[in-house]
Amino acid sequence: MTPTTSAPTPEEPFGARLRRAMDARGPLCVGIDPHGSLLTDWGLGDDLVGLERFARTTVEALADRVAVLKPQSAFFERFGSRGIAVLEKTVAEARAAGALVLMDAKRGDIGSTMGAYAATYLDKDSPLFSDAVTVSPYLGFGSLRPALDAAALSGSGVFVLALTSNPEGAEVQRATAADGRPVAQLMLDHMAAENAGATPLGSVGAVVGATLGDAGVDLAINGPLLAPGIGAQGATPADLPGVFGAAVGNVVPSVSRGVLRHGPDLGALREAADRFADEVRAAIGGA
Numbered sequence: 001m002t003p004t005t006s007a008p009t010p011e012e013p014f015g016a017r018l019r020r021a022m023d024a025r026g027p028l029c030v031g032i033d034p035h036g037s038l039l040t041d042w043g044l045g046d047d048l049v050g051l052e053r054f055a056r057t058t059v060e061a062l063a064d065r066v067a068v069l070k071p072q073s074a075f076f077e078r079f080g081s082r083g084i085a086v087l088e089k090t091v092a093e094a095r096a097a098g099a100l101v102l103m104d105a106k107r108g109d110i111g112s113t114m115g116a117y118a119a120t121y122l123d124k125d126s127p128l129f130s131d132a133v134t135v136s137p138y139l140g141f142g143s144l145r146p147a148l149d150a151a152a153l154s155g156s157g158v159f160v161l162a163l164t165s166n167p168e169g170a171e172v173q174r175a176t177a178a179d180g181r182p183v184a185q186l187m188l189d190h191m192a193a194e195n196a197g198a199t200p201l202g203s204v205g206a207v208v209g210a211t212l213g214d215a216g217v218d219l220a221i222n223g224p225l226l227a228p229g230i231g232a233q234g235a236t237p238a239d240l241p242g243v244f245g246a247a248v249g250n251v252v253p254s255v256s257r258g259v260l261r262h263g264p265d266l267g268a269l270r271e272a273a274d275r276f277a278d279e280v281r282a283a284i285g286g287a
């Protein structure tokens with residue numbers, strides 16, 4: 001029988017799009033984290049109007065110059081459905097202005113529920129569709145399969161928590177798995193398997209804190225390495241070579257409050273992001 005509809009067009013994978021953005025703009029990611037205290041410091045109300053103004057200003061200042069913008073979903077969710085409506089607009093405006101959007105939602109659940117999260121962030125028809133989403137593998141890496149499959153289908157990416165920037169993470173992530181590997185290494189090895197053969201870069205990234213000192217694990221996953229913890233949590237771009245070693249060329253350094261505290265002035269936000277980008281370039285090279 002002749003098919004009446006054609007197969008979906010394969011999308012350009014996230015890893016390829018991210019590599020191009022990193023080459024053109026440098027690898028910096030800036031977080032959009034509308035903390036109540038930042039809204040107040042910006043002279044805004046800690047309310048929906050303030051939230052929308054904060055997010056819009058950040059996008060206007062930065063979406064045309066950084067590779068990645070990373071909205072922190074929690075700070076939008078705290079305003080309920082109307083906060084999520086602001087998040088939808090923020091994602092759309094940031095993507096339209098040229099940034100890749102990494103939704104920091106850190107979702108993780110049993111596979112069947114993970115399918116619903118995948119439909120939320122990784123299905124092109126969803127109002128929250130993002131270029132990539134953060135996920136937690138700590139219900140077992142296999143529980144992420146619906147997200148990994150959805151990302152492959154829509155040309156989006158997933159960033160999987162490996163070694164997080166907070167000190168409390170170590171008791172789980174550095175624990176020894178049944179086969180003797182550190183749990184984080186087990187997860188990183190799964191990511192490497194997902195990315196095998198991808199060029200120029202796989203679409204499954206790892207989250208590895210810039211705060212860790214020497215990460216002490218094998219980071220050769222052939223995928224991007226999101227490095228939060230720069231700025232307010234105390235790490236600096238100069239720490240990156242020590243943490244990531246030979247994998248530093250795949251690092252996407254991430255800073256939120258360290259840039260956002262300079263708002264609401266557009267020029268000051270841009271200068272702050274440019275300063276971090278310069279420091280990153282001095283530390284690890286690149287655009």
Ligand SMILES: O=c1ccn([C@@H]2O[C@H](COP(=O)(O)O)[C@@H](O)[C@H]2O)c(=O)[nH]1
Nearest residue numbers: 031072164165228229232233255256257
């Ligand atoms: O290991 C992790 C994973 C994610 N984050 C998130 O990044 C930002 C950090 O904000 P700063 O203001 O730059 O400290 C925030 O949204 C975290 O939830 C992380 O910090 N560490």
